Amino acid sequence: MMARWFTRGGAGDAAVEAAALRSDRFRQAREADWQRLEQIVTRIEGGRLRRLSDDDLLALPTLYRTAVSSLAIARETSLDAALVAYLEGLARRAWFALYGPREGLGAWLRHFFLGGWGAAVRGLSFEMLLALAIMVLGTVVGWLLVSGNSDWFYTLMGGLGDDVRVPGASREALQRTLFGQQDQNGLGLFAAFLFGNNSQVSLFAYALGFAFGVPSILLLVHNTAGLGALLWLYHGRGLTLELVGWLSIHGTTELFAILLAGASGIHIGRAMAFPGDVRVIDAAAAAGRRTAQVMVGVVLMLIVAALLEGFGRQLVDSTFARLAIGGTMLALWCAYFFAWRPERPWVRPGLPAGTGR
Template structure:
């Protein structure tokens, strides 16, 4: 039998295990410290929320009204305070993430911050709102911003028409170079007046007018897109493209003028031409604007200058596409359905006046 006295069952752990007293004391102190830390964190979270909750609720009410389209019901003071409230919320969210506040508060702040960001920095605009802004002055203002380039494009188109006339009048063979011959096309040098007159006034079937309009729209769209895209080559190809396309117009004017059908041809062209040629002129001006910005960037980098000019002319080109659609409809339907020169001149002149007033008079106050 051992001489050591037995340890009572009721004896403490420290009497049975060496150092157990220190372990028990450590665990007890650690648990109390964790509880105290949790209580302090909860107090900080409550105090943090109470100090800022009124501003959060105010911001939430503003965002909710804007999302519901009730911006008119928001007071001027709330609209002015919106950016400051959003910045305060972003700061609160940053603090909440760093100090690991309760999950519910953190989730609330993250959701509200996301909604407020779209209101302050990235407002969503519906199609109706975009149309109202675009047609309500955005398109016309963009066109006026490239006015010097429009003047250059107009001068090039007039010069191309004169060049085409002079080339064909000096040598009729130039007509075939400018306007590739098509089977059965009566518009060739030496054609009789009756043959040329028949090409201007169609009294036959019109079943394929819709297909014809779509084909013409596709061709005009390609020319306009080329004018715009080639602007990135410092605008030089745009000059040649505008001159080449209008040289064909000069050749046609020479051909019909020789048979005394100048006014009839002008009426035939004006129905769609005042819209179509205007659209091509705007596309060429947009390309020239980009090329001019790249050739003369000033203190900016070339790519930065091109990007800025591209953003400015993107609105113009959006409108050019719409103009080409209108021109295609006029060319495929109105021109074929109206078989008199006077109504054609009136319609083409009215379209020209409309575009001039819209681009250079409408929306100036805005």
């Protein structure tokens, strides 16, 4: 019995020594590549990408694949646990160096404003035209509904409370809602309320796009049908231009933002309805990534619109000045999105061609 125990113990020791020898040989054969990869990754993590040589940059993908292959072999053959842990950490760091973000918030904002946002918006040209047509249609539908039956006004505008803007209101009463608001208090709270309301509409129009874009389209129609009803009301009292000026000071920015949100939702819905050769979930994910940058900009536009609506519209009491501000904002947005195209500033500096996924 004792002899068999010693024999087994000797065999066990021999197996341990053989495993250690295999681990040492495995490490010695590949350690130089691992060390080179670790040095490159450390420099990238330290923000010293420009100090790397072209040879190191070109070798990075190959070294990364070598490390991943080594990790797979080490796991399969049950090599030294410390070696496996080292390779796991190295492979993870190398993956982030190759495929992870390589810029801070400041650099991202610079690329976002200097072309990235505009490029993302222009990528939704078809959906933007469709959303614009839907919004115009919704405005016309709202006008026609209330012109045929004024009860539709209350349905489209919701609970009005003590608001004097109702069918049958006099010209003087409606005119007082457009002018003479310079002494109104609490404009900051009003702006915050307007931002919350407008952002809710925009986010719903975007988020509901997953249902093949149908809820986004219906939301655009409903939102602009109320606009049509309001235009009908003021037009009946000869205050069309005054209302357009009152709305334009913020509406050119707000409606543009809602249009972009609706177009983003429609884009996701169209991608899911017509995924092509990819799975529906993959098509939706790709569309979501394309539209996410647009929606970041939509939130910024809604903040601007809330400030214009909460402050500018109340403090500026001239129809001409309001039209000038609204027209200027629309011209600035159009110029930024469609006319100003810097030389691909949104392309992130990083690794040369062939080193990405």
